[in-house]
Amino acid sequence: MVEPGFKARVEALVASIPRGRVMTYGQIAALCGNARAARIVGGIAHFGDPGLPWQRVVNVRCGLAAGYPGGRAGHKQVLEAEGVAVSPDYQVNVMELLWWPPRD
DNA sequence: CGTCTGACGATGC
């Protein structure tokens, strides 16, 4: 089943991120077939489907999104509310929280 | 159909 567009794949992938886990833009982009399209994922994040858990999407540095409603501070609170530990530097523990979809 | 932009990434200094 091939999604019609890149956007649809990203949205589907973000929606598949389990609670308490996070993924990077580059990772999502790579899984969608274009590791260089990380910025596209960001664009979709802002004007895409607001019902998706974009709070579980962080950049490769494990840093929170800059344009998230409320800023990184708001993003941080949402993540902590989901059980995700966020450092005071607005960074997440990639080694523990970075999630990867099952390739089964 | 051409052009600009972007919630990023990698590289250079």
Next chain:
DNA sequence: GGCATCGCCAGAC
């Protein structure tokens, strides 16, 4: 090791 710049591809206008 931190900051600046270029590059990137797909979407929006």
